[in-house]
Amino acid sequence: MAKNSTSPTTVPDTAWLGRGRHLGPEPEQDIRRNLIALRAAGVLDDFLDLDPVEAARSTVLHPRDESADPGPGARRFFEARWRVADEVTVRAQLITYDSGARRKEGEGVNWVLAAEAERVWDARWPSPATMFWPDSDQVAWDQDTVPGVRLRTPNHLPKDDDELRHRLRDCARQSWYIHVVVHEAMTPDAKGQRPLAAFLPPSLRHQVVEHRGTPEQAQIADFALKRELSVRMPRGGAVVLPKVPQGPGYDAERFTVRSVFLDGSEPTELLDRIQEFASLPRPMSAEAEQALTRLRRAWHLLTPDEELVHAQGMVATYAEALEVMTNSRDLYREAAEAAQEALADTTGGDGVLRLPAQSQDKADGSPLSALTKAFGRFREPKK
Incomplete structure (x- = not known):
C-alpha cells in the first residue's frame, strides 16, 4: 500500500478521509446492501463485513498491532477493494460507532471512512463514500459530525448570531471537510438552489460542505467570519474557509470570490478555488491519522x-x-x-x-x- 508522501500531520495525497453520522435506523444494513449490489455489478473486487472484535483478532498483516483495535463504541467493521483508472487499486475501511452507551433518538450512528490508492488520488475517481453508502437522498448517511450540517445540499446559516458563530467555528475546528460559505445577494429560484456538489468532480462531492447566507445575513456573516476565522464575506460572493489550525498555502484573499451567480449556471471561479484548496496540504487530526494508520496496518481483504x-x-x-x-x-x-x-x-x-x-x-x-x-x-x- 502506498506510503504517506507528505508530512505526517497533513493528509497524504494518496488518501481520501471522511467522517459523519447516519440518522437512519439500520446503517449497517444500508452499507451491506450497497456493497452486495456493487460487487454483483463488478464495481467492487470484494468486500468484508466483520465484527470489531473479530477484526482486531484476525488482522492478517500485523496480528499484534494495537492499531487494529477500532476503539470504544465500534459497532461494525467494513472493508472494500476496487480498481480505478489503469488498474489502480483502492482500499478502504469504514467503521460505524455508537455515540454513547445509549444512543438518543435522532442522534444517529457515527462513521469513519479511510481510503487510499496506490498512487496520487484523482478527484475524477468515484467517491469512496458511494462504495459503502447508497448515493441517494433517501438514505441520511451524509450528516457531518457538526450538528445541523449536511453534505450534498446547501446548509442555511442559523438565524441566531451566537449559533451562527459557533457553527462556523466548529466547522473549521472539528469537521474533516472543506467548508464554503456563499452569500445570496437575492433569494434564488429553484435553479439557484442547486448545490455546489452537483458541479464538483465525483471524489470532491462528498468532501465539500456548502453554507448559504440569506440576503439579510451579509453583515452578520461577515462579522462572524472576521471574528472567528479572520476572513471576510463579500456581499453576493463566497469564501472557502481555512482549517484550524490553518494549513500551509492558505491565503484569505486568494480563496475569496467576489461574485457568485446563483442562477443554475456553473460557478467556474468558485469551483476552481475549491479544487485549488483541495490540492493544498490539509492538517490531519489525531482521529484521522488513526483511521489511516488502521487502514494501512490492520488490513484483512487480501488479493x-x-x-x-x-x-x-x-x-x-x-x-x-x-x-x-x-x-x-x-x-x-x-x-x-x-x-x-x-x-x-x-x-x-x-x-x-x-x-x-x-x-x-x-x-x-x-x-x-x-x-x-x-x-x-x-x-x-x-x-
Missing part, C-alpha cells in the same frame, strides 16, 4: 497474489523460527552432556564432591571449573 506472498512469508518465518529452536535444542543438549561429564569428574562417580587441596579460584583446569562453564552455557543459550 489472491497478496495471500500467496503472505503465506510464503509466513512459511519463511516459521522455518527461521524452527531453525533457531533446533539450534537452541542442540546447544542445550551439548551443555547438558558437558555438565554430566564434569559432574562425574568431580564426584568420582559416587555422587560425593571431591575438591583438590589448593584454592579453587586458581585451579582453572579443575573439574569444578569445567562444571561451572558447562552450566554457564545454559545461561547463554543464544551463543
Whole structure:
C-alpha cells in the first residue's frame, strides 16, 4: 500500500478521509446492501463485513498491532477493494460507532471512512463514500459530525448570531471537510438552489460542505467570519474557509470570490478555488491519522497474489523460527552432556564432591571449573 508522501500531520495525497453520522435506523444494513449490489455489478473486487472484535483478532498483516483495535463504541467493521483508472487499486475501511452507551433518538450512528490508492488520488475517481453508502437522498448517511450540517445540499446559516458563530467555528475546528460559505445577494429560484456538489468532480462531492447566507445575513456573516476565522464575506460572493489550525498555502484573499451567480449556471471561479484548496496540504487530526494508520496496518481483504506472498512469508518465518529452536535444542543438549561429564569428574562417580587441596579460584583446569562453564552455557543459550 502506498506510503504517506507528505508530512505526517497533513493528509497524504494518496488518501481520501471522511467522517459523519447516519440518522437512519439500520446503517449497517444500508452499507451491506450497497456493497452486495456493487460487487454483483463488478464495481467492487470484494468486500468484508466483520465484527470489531473479530477484526482486531484476525488482522492478517500485523496480528499484534494495537492499531487494529477500532476503539470504544465500534459497532461494525467494513472493508472494500476496487480498481480505478489503469488498474489502480483502492482500499478502504469504514467503521460505524455508537455515540454513547445509549444512543438518543435522532442522534444517529457515527462513521469513519479511510481510503487510499496506490498512487496520487484523482478527484475524477468515484467517491469512496458511494462504495459503502447508497448515493441517494433517501438514505441520511451524509450528516457531518457538526450538528445541523449536511453534505450534498446547501446548509442555511442559523438565524441566531451566537449559533451562527459557533457553527462556523466548529466547522473549521472539528469537521474533516472543506467548508464554503456563499452569500445570496437575492433569494434564488429553484435553479439557484442547486448545490455546489452537483458541479464538483465525483471524489470532491462528498468532501465539500456548502453554507448559504440569506440576503439579510451579509453583515452578520461577515462579522462572524472576521471574528472567528479572520476572513471576510463579500456581499453576493463566497469564501472557502481555512482549517484550524490553518494549513500551509492558505491565503484569505486568494480563496475569496467576489461574485457568485446563483442562477443554475456553473460557478467556474468558485469551483476552481475549491479544487485549488483541495490540492493544498490539509492538517490531519489525531482521529484521522488513526483511521489511516488502521487502514494501512490492520488490513484483512487480501488479493489472491497478496495471500500467496503472505503465506510464503509466513512459511519463511516459521522455518527461521524452527531453525533457531533446533539450534537452541542442540546447544542445550551439548551443555547438558558437558555438565554430566564434569559432574562425574568431580564426584568420582559416587555422587560425593571431591575438591583438590589448593584454592579453587586458581585451579582453572579443575573439574569444578569445567562444571561451572558447562552450566554457564545454559545461561547463554543464544551463543
